[in-house]
Amino acid sequence: MITVDNLVKSFPSRSGAVRALDGVTLEVQAGAVCGVVGPSGSGKSTLARCIALLERPDSGAIRVDGTDLVTLDGNRLRAARRQIGVVPQGDSLLRQRTAAGNVALPLETAGVDGPTRRRRVGELLDLVGLTDKAASYPDQLSGGQRQRIAVARALAANPAVLLADEPTSALDPETTGSVLTVLDRARAELGVTVVVVTHDMAVVRRICDDVALLDGGRIVENGRLLDLVSDVDSRTANALLPALDQTDGIAANHDRVADVVLVGFAAVGALLPEASNRFGVDLAVLGGGLTRLGETPVARFRLGLTGERADSALEWISEAGALVRRAQKGPQGVAA
Numbered sequence: 001m002i003t004v005d006n007l008v009k010s011f012p013s014r015s016g017a018v019r020a021l022d023g024v025t026l027e028v029q030a031g032a033v034c035g036v037v038g039p040s041g042s043g044k045s046t047l048a049r050c051i052a053l054l055e056r057p058d059s060g061a062i063r064v065d066g067t068d069l070v071t072l073d074g075n076r077l078r079a080a081r082r083q084i085g086v087v088p089q090g091d092s093l094l095r096q097r098t099a100a101g102n103v104a105l106p107l108e109t110a111g112v113d114g115p116t117r118r119r120r121v122g123e124l125l126d127l128v129g130l131t132d133k134a135a136s137y138p139d140q141l142s143g144g145q146r147q148r149i150a151v152a153r154a155l156a157a158n159p160a161v162l163l164a165d166e167p168t169s170a171l172d173p174e175t176t177g178s179v180l181t182v183l184d185r186a187r188a189e190l191g192v193t194v195v196v197v198t199h200d201m202a203v204v205r206r207i208c209d210d211v212a213l214l215d216g217g218r219i220v221e222n223g224r225l226l227d228l229v230s231d232v233d234s235r236t237a238n239a240l241l242p243a244l245d246q247t248d249g250i251a252a253n254h255d256r257v258a259d260v261v262l263v264g265f266a267a268v269g270a271l272l273p274e275a276s277n278r279f280g281v282d283l284a285v286l287g288g289g290l291t292r293l294g295e296t297p298v299a300r301f302r303l304g305l306t307g308e309r310a311d312s313a314l315e316w317i318s319e320a321g322a323l324v325r326r327a328q329k330g331p332q333g334v335a336a
């Protein structure tokens with residue numbers, strides 16, 4: 001488990017000190033994938049660099065499995081660094097080394113013997129699906145393949161934590177998928193705890209269990225994705241779920257208008273038709289749509305309900321576990 005406790009980091013600037021991190025507290029459970037998101041300049045990379053021990057915070061603690069890394073120095077700091085594998089932002093492979101040579105580098109530095117090194121490099125290339133590229137140089141690989149090699153290299157010393165700063169920022173959606181699959185495999189097969197800094201909500205939807213939203217150097221939201229989507233006021237949920245289109249004109253044709261969030265196969269597949277049947281209510285989808293969080297289907301719809309028992313239908317949907325909000329009386333539609 002990683003625990004970040006009241007982390008503060010300032011940088012000097014001409015107009016006074018910039019507080020890049022202003023008391024960040026965060027917990028990531030062992031074996032989870034946590035996405036760190038937030039607007040540009042909110043402190044994401046600074047947090048990642050502090051966790052990676054590349055930057056020393058002004059105050060606060062960073063504990064991995066109970067050990068506070070901030071207080072370490074010398075050999076103990078070097079040993080702690082090996083606990084954290086880092087996939088840096090951008091192209092980070094050594095051009096003059098083959099893919100296998102890049103993956104082997106941290107093992108060479110740690111003094112691991114040749115046969116053990118070769119076995120470990122073989123396992124890691126297999127994990128990232130690039131066994132056949134062992135002898136290729138970075139220039140002979142695609143952007144996604146280079147990034148997968150960078151992940152393999154970060155995992156070489158068997159770290160407890162894998163930290164990836166914008167691992168897919170320069171990649172197209174298809175290539176992004178192959179890199180995310182590799183991060184997911186690292187968690188599933190090696191039990192590594194993964195922290196991913198990203199501005200891309202598709203990355204969060206695809207692999208994250210938890211998310212931390214930073215703004216102005218503070219965590220403004222933190223929790224499990226599936227919990228956040230059921231929170232009416234969550235900014236993260238709003239960014240993760242399908243947009244609700246402006247439907248004022250159409251909304252006026254219905255007795256009631258409500259937004260619903262449905263989580264899981266059963267809810268997404270059955271709840272609305274069931275409500276319609278039970279209460280003799282016509283349900284029209286006015287906006288929103290379906291997405292996936294990991295393997296879980298999640299829908300957010302703006303519904304128009306027509307029929308005398310529209311209120312009862314909404315109540316029943318809510319009691320069945322769906323989030324229902326902004327049910328409006330009369331034909332005036334949805335208040336934005």
Ligand SMILES: Nc1ncnc2c1ncn2[C@@H]1O[C@H](COP(=O)(O)OP(=O)(O)OP(=O)(O)O)[C@@H](O)[C@H]1O
Nearest residue numbers: 011012018020038039040041042043044045046047
């Ligand atoms: N080495 C540095 N020297 C001075 N200021 C810095 C330094 N690193 C970061 N900052 C400042 O700290 C704040 C947070 O920056 P940081 O790069 O952590 O944000 P970010 O959320 O990762 O942004 P982006 O999404 O644009 O990469 C910004 O105001 C930035 O200008």
